[in-house]
Amino acid sequence: MSALPMNSTDSLDWTDICAVDDILPNTGVCALVADLHVAVFRTGSDQFFAIDNVDPKSGASVLSRGLIGSLSGRVVVASPLYKNHFDLQTGECLEMPEHSVRTYSVRALRGRVSVAGAPAA
Template identity: 40%
Template sequence: MTIAADQQTLIRVCRVDDLEVERGRAALFGTTQIALFLLEDGTVHAVANLDPYSGANVISRGIVGSRGEAPTVASPMHKQVFDLRSGECLDAQGKEPIALRTWPVTIVDGVVHLEAEDLG
């Protein structure tokens, strides 16, 4: 289902109640896998589920934490740490840093929506 809001097309993903605090959930849109994370403060972040270092769709299984003020997820494969707000790799472990793609999240009446742009 898509809705128009402020000239953006939003895609309904799930209810906030379907998410568990600090546990990732994967969503599939065409060929694009997205990892969703609900944080303690009620914010929801959406990043690519594809680990850029291993090539596996596993980010939703990562460990949620923080670095300073940045909410983070650590890849379960090689433990690189990514900022959930920007996708920036904070711990490339000697490798070239590669960022995760992020999507803006909008919550409307308890339902999580993503901007439809570039969703598979």
Template identity: 50%
Template sequence: MTPLSWIQICGYDALWPDRGSVTELPDGAEAAVFRTFEGYVRAVGNVDPTTGAAVLSRGIIGDRRGRLVVISPMRKEAFDLETGECVDDPELSIPVYPVRVVDGTVELGMAA
């Protein structure tokens, strides 16, 4: 298992339930960070693989076939927030980042 370096993203309370936020990562990539109404925090790559547009943070959180997904605002594909797999087209996927909440602060794990 690859060791992780944890970076602070924001305060947990700064994330609105069922709305995305975007953060720039140290490698220049963007992550879309979501807090669900149930209180879970998830982070995925922000780029829609079908268009190349950095828009997934603006997507809608929902349920597709029993899976927690973000639906792209561009072409409406649904991406699983746990695995990154596109529910509509298994050939597509997005990166998924480990996240945790420590003392009210959201942290994202990057390979060390």
């Protein structure tokens, strides 16, 4: 999910991840949020997204190391292992929908990136 204004998500429990500038454009980082490995991405247009970091096909915690791009108008990350593409807004695996991942609410506020502790609905 893209960065959200604070008033629309006040009821969520947020985990502070890092400074906005710690995530370079078009890259991702891994964070531990409520005991889950979460991949947090920053696009070149300064949008932020968060999905599960574990690649469902391999079980390895590697999605944060994938390449960000776009396919058919969707912002995606390609898994570094099997090259499956995951939609950063929905978590859908484009090649194998049964391998889709969860998404998390993420916000950039006052120069800090935070992720909600529970997967987005």
